[in-house]
Amino acid sequence: MYSITGLGACQEVGRSGFLLDFGEKFLLDYGLKLNPKGIEYPLDVNANIKAAIISHAHLDHSGYLPYFYTKSEAISFMTQPTLEIAEILWLDSIKIAEFEGLMPRYTKKEVQRTHKYNFISNYKKKMHLSNDNSLEFFDAGHILGSAFVKLTHNDKSFLYTGDFKATETQLHVGADLNVGKLDYVLIESTYGDREHPNRKDVERSLCESVQQTIDNGGWAIIPAFAVGRSQELVDILTGYGVQADIWLDGMGKQVADLYIKHSELIKNPKKLKAGLSQVKWVTGIGDRKKILKKPCVVVTTSGMMKGGPVVGYAQKLMNDPNSKIHLSGYQALETPGRMLQDEGMLPYGPGETPLKVSCKYEKYVLSAHPSQEEMIGVLKKWSPKKIFLVHGDKDVMPVFKNKIKERLGIDTTILELGKKIEFD
Numbered sequence: 001m002y003s004i005t006g007l008g009a010c011q012e013v014g015r016s017g018f019l020l021d022f023g024e025k026f027l028l029d030y031g032l033k034l035n036p037k038g039i040e041y042p043l044d045v046n047a048n049i050k051a052a053i054i055s056h057a058h059l060d061h062s063g064y065l066p067y068f069y070t071k072s073e074a075i076s077f078m079t080q081p082t083l084e085i086a087e088i089l090w091l092d093s094i095k096i097a098e099f100e101g102l103m104p105r106y107t108k109k110e111v112q113r114t115h116k117y118n119f120i121s122n123y124k125k126k127m128h129l130s131n132d133n134s135l136e137f138f139d140a141g142h143i144l145g146s147a148f149v150k151l152t153h154n155d156k157s158f159l160y161t162g163d164f165k166a167t168e169t170q171l172h173v174g175a176d177l178n179v180g181k182l183d184y185v186l187i188e189s190t191y192g193d194r195e196h197p198n199r200k201d202v203e204r205s206l207c208e209s210v211q212q213t214i215d216n217g218g219w220a221i222i223p224a225f226a227v228g229r230s231q232e233l234v235d236i237l238t239g240y241g242v243q244a245d246i247w248l249d250g251m252g253k254q255v256a257d258l259y260i261k262h263s264e265l266i267k268n269p270k271k272l273k274a275g276l277s278q279v280k281w282v283t284g285i286g287d288r289k290k291i292l293k294k295p296c297v298v299v300t301t302s303g304m305m306k307g308g309p310v311v312g313y314a315q316k317l318m319n320d321p322n323s324k325i326h327l328s329g330y331q332a333l334e335t336p337g338r339m340l341q342d343e344g345m346l347p348y349g350p351g352e353t354p355l356k357v358s359c360k361y362e363k364y365v366l367s368a369h370p371s372q373e374e375m376i377g378v379l380k381k382w383s384p385k386k387i388f389l390v391h392g393d394k395d396v397m398p399v400f401k402n403k404i405k406e407r408l409g410i411d412t413t414i415l416e417l418g419k420k421i422e423f424d
């Protein structure tokens with residue numbers, strides 16, 4: 001009998017963590033949930049873990065691993081880019097916690113310790129963990145280094161998708177779906193209740209809007225996540241030939257260097273390199289002043305407008321009717337980005353009072369997650385005998401579960417926080 005217990009990302013998006021007993025005990029991801037009210041952590045792991053396995057670098061999947069190493073001596077596995085990007089994010093989250101006067105749950109010392117126990121695993125290289133268990137990663141097409149995690153125990157196999165994207169995006173060719181026979185699948189459900197608009201159309205209308213904003217004498221602000229989205233936007237904007245200075249602000253630069261370093265994993269490395277060489281990087285306050293003197297494009301963290309340099313730009317430009325904020329990603333509930341998207345307001349008044357904006361704003365759906373139909377197609381191809389759902393909002397998951405039942409008739413369980421599910 002096998003079992004799986006949700007430690008986080010159960011009927012929510014964020015703080016992914018799953019304890020899987022599959023011949024040996026494995027920790028699949030260990031991330032944080034960044035909330036407007038603070039940070040939420042996954043449940044503690046008390047089991048004797050054989051290995052911790054991290055699907056990709058995003059903080060909601062990797063951010064709590066150094067804390068795990070305050071107590072554990074288990075080995076861990078991830079891809080090389082995941083380790084390098086995660087390290088940037090870990091160190092940054094320590095800085096943010098200190099800046100906000102919070103006590104970080106780990107320090108640089110634990111980040112060092114995390115390195116000590118880590119083994120790098122590449123795509124399509126089977127690693128034998130014991131006589132009966134093996135591990136293999138496959139490209140998940142979500143961000144640089146993202147992986148499907150396939151565990152095999154004797155003749156049974158279990159696959160955890162992490163976050164993935166089956167179809168092509170600007171930077172990735174799409175996930176490698178040829179993963180062999182699967183018995184059990186643990187799959188994300190972020191967009192389990194909907195379809196995405198045509199990606200090429202969205203990219204075009206974003207670029208047209210950016211150009212129009214500049215031509216009207218305004219600034220085109222694009223809040224973006226540091227990992228993946230910032231680099232993709234550079235590729236999209238330069239590829240389209242937007243006629244304006246394009247500035248990048250925030251952590252995106254360090255991460256972009258890693259995209260170049262591992263460019264063999266990117267769809268079109270030449271194009272990305274050319275794009276990155278055309279943009280200007282903000283190196284300090286002087287550049288930010290310069291930016292506000294002449295209309296231009298600013299791609300800047302954070303993606304949901306909670307903190308990061310985007311706040312300063314938005315405060316300066318939110319009352320300029322010629323300027324426009326282009327939201328490019330998922331906006332979580334209770335974030336400034338979501339407030340702008342839903343109510344046309346930003347909480348940037350004194351004491352965080354929400355103020356009505358007079359600049360333009362619009363949401364552009366450039367998702368790095370699969371749509372419902374994409375996931376149904378993938379699950380149909382894999383045809384496992386059992387499916388577990390995680391990483392989706394509470395009201396999205398039952399919709400996805402019903403869809404799987406109706407279309408594929410496969411036994412599907414929505415994981416619940418702290419509840420152990422046995423299966424065989």
Ligand SMILES: [Zn+2]
Pocket residue numbers: 056058142163
């Ligand atoms: Zn992710």
Ligand SMILES: [Zn+2]
Pocket residue numbers: 014058060061163391
């Ligand atoms: Zn995620």
